[in-house]
Amino acid sequence: MRGCGVRVCSILVLAILAAACASRAADAQEKKKSSGDSFQPKLHALPKGGPTPRTADGHPDLSGVWFPGTTGGYDTSNPPAQRQFDPKVTPEEKPPFQPWAAAKIKSMTPVDFELGRASVNCMPRGTPSMFLMNPYPTKLVQTRDELIQLNELNSNFRVIHTDGRAHTKNPDPTFNGDASAHWDGDTLVIDVIAIDERTWNNFVGWFHSDQEHVIERLTRPSENYLVYQVTIEDPKVLTKPWTSAPRQWSLSHEDLEEYYCTNNQEVQQYESLKDKDAGSSK
Amino acid sequence: MRHRVLLRLPLVFGLFMAAPVFAHHTFSVEYDAAKCSDMTGTLTKVDWQNPHVYFYVDLKDSGNQVASWSFEAVSVAFLKRSGIQRQDFVDNFGKVVTVRACLGKGGNSRRAAAETLKMADGRTLRVGSDYEHGQN
Numbered sequence: 173m174r175g176c177g178v179r180v181c182s183i184l185v186l187a188i189l190a191a192a193c194a195s196r197a198a199d200a201q202e203k204k205k206s207s208g209d210s211f212q213p214k215l216h217a218l219p220k221g222g223p224t225p226r227t228a229d230g231h232p233d234l235s236g237v238w239f240p241g242t243t244g245g246y247d248t249s250n251p252p253a254q255r256q257f258d259p260k261v262t263p264e265e266k267p268p269f270q271p272w273a274a275a276k277i278k279s280m281t282p283v284d285f286e287l288g289r290a291s292v293n294c295m296p297r298g299t300p301s302m303f304l305m306n307p308y309p310t311k312l313v314q315t316r317d318e319l320i321q322l323n324e325l326n327s328n329f330r331v332i333h334t335d336g337r338a339h340t341k342n343p344d345p346t347f348n349g350d351a352s353a354h355w356d357g358d359t360l361v362i363d364v365i366a367i368d369e370r371t372w373n374n375f376v377g378w379f380h381s382d383q384e385h386v387i388e389r390l391t392r393p394s395e396n397y398l399v400y401q402v403t404i405e406d407p408k409v410l411t412k413p414w415t416s417a418p419r420q421w422s423l424s425h426e427d428l429e430e431y432y433c434t435n436n437q438e439v440q441q442y443e444s445l446k447d448k449d450a451g452s453s454k
Numbered sequence: 455m456r457h458r459v460l461l462r463l464p465l466v467f468g469l470f471m472a473a474p475v476f477a478h479h480t481f482s483v484e485y486d487a488a489k490c491s492d493m494t495g496t497l498t499k500v501d502w503q504n505p506h507v508y509f510y511v512d513l514k515d516s517g518n519q520v521a522s523w524s525f526e527a528v529s530v531a532f533l534k535r536s537g538i539q540r541q542d543f544v545d546n547f548g549k550v551v552t553v554r555a556c557l558g559k560g561g562n563s564r565r566a567a568a569e570t571l572k573m574a575d576g577r578t579l580r581v582g583s584d585y586e587h588g589q590n
Contacts, residue, residue: 246535282483294505308531324531375480429531435503437526437565441484445560 215247218422221395224358227314232358232392235314237428238421240307244396245424256419264417267378273409277377285376286442294433296328298347298371299364300386300402303419305375310421311428312398319353319360319390324428332362339365347371349386362388373404381408396423483559485567487585490556493566497551498522500543504529507581509543509571511553525553525568527581538579549574556585 225233239245241254257264269277286292290301297306308324319332328347336354343350349367353360364386372378385405392398398421405413481487495513507527512520527533551573555566568582583589 246532282480286480286483291505426535429534431504431529431531433505435501435508436505437508438484438505441558441560441562441565445484 214250215243215245215253216250217242217253218244218396220393220397221423224392224394227316229316231314231355231360233314234312234319234360234390234392234398236398237309237311237424237426238398239309239424240419240421242397242420242422244422245426256421257417259417262417265414267373267404267414268411270409270411273379276379280377283442283446287439287446288372288377288379289375290371291375292436292438292442294326294436295370296326296347297323299330299349299351299367300388300404300416301371301373302328302330302348303388303400303421304373304402304416308431309424309426309428319362322428324431326433327431334360339363345369345382358391360390362390364388379409380404380406383408397421398423481556481567481583481585481589485556485558485585487556490554490569490586492552492554493523494550494552495520495523497543497546497549499547500540502530502540502543504531507533509568509581511551521564523564523566524562525555525566525571525581527568527571528583533581536580538581542573542579546573546575555582 225235227233240256243250243253247254252258280288290297291305296302302310302321302323302325306323306325310324311322313320313322314334317333317335319334321330321332323329330348330351332351332353334353334355337352339352340350343366345366345368347368347370349364351362351364353362355361365384366382367380367384367386369380369382371380373380383406387403387405389401389403390398400419400421401416403413403415404410493511493513495511497509497511499510501508507530508524509527511523511525513523514520533539551571553566553571554569556569557563558565558567567585569580569585570578571581572578
């Protein structure tokens, strides 16, 4: 009788597995059929997932490949899911520019915006734009005393010491800046100074000074989500500190792609447009 | 004929993946969404590089002269994550394809931003954003 029960259970388990496999195969077929030849499966926001993974010393483990938005991948057929934040839920104030800075940005043309953007010039986004305006995934590798960030975009990286050490004395300006990081409970706080002035904080002209001070906060509230929030202080350009909305990134299991910006034709195009505009205004 | 192509467009856009909107530059500054059309010719080459993949098509002008046009697609990573491989282009070298693309506002006059690419075997690949419907 007991042996018979085991047999029945085994058959049931096999039947369930077979049904699940058939259903998955049918789903895959349906997905391919419905989306044509050049397809991208419609992605949805990931669930929270399990609890925050932790390292041996108890800190949240931020390691993983992270995509901006909530889907753990790309799917622009579902724009709300791809956003880093919903402005209706967590509105983000405009940068509080000093009048001279606002006037300078206002005087820029659309072509100026293009030519000033790091992306158009194939330059590194730098800090904090590698989080604020980066459509490509980033991989975080956390060790006991370091957080290593590998950006797919331009194959850039940065290494952040997380042991609370002070800033370097008289740091040279760099795209990623000079970072000093420590844990504040479950939040990694990264304090960054000496950021190269060629970086912008948005796509439309938010330049900064040599006095810019960036405070980044990274948390992993659950298995599938990373939250990034940044405060930017810049006494030469802003009237007060600016804090971003909490930006969501979501977990992926993909590898990063190689991305070197080797065939950039945009600068030449924009320069020709600028010449054309200048010619027409003469 | 032109009208038939236009009538099919909603179907094409409905069937295939939505476009990446994260170009590394602003489409509307460089290209004109009001000057988009279907262009048919022979696929000759692809530059599988970043920040944009470029592919080349020999097109005949009104005087029957053949000229090589370059078409800008999105980045390698965007294409690969959409299921499009370099081999899809290589397999169609020397074959007749149709590109839906938008002309540039300046610079090289034989350069356009591609939206879709219909291969010789009938497959239509979404290789650029849906500029005509407001994506960038």
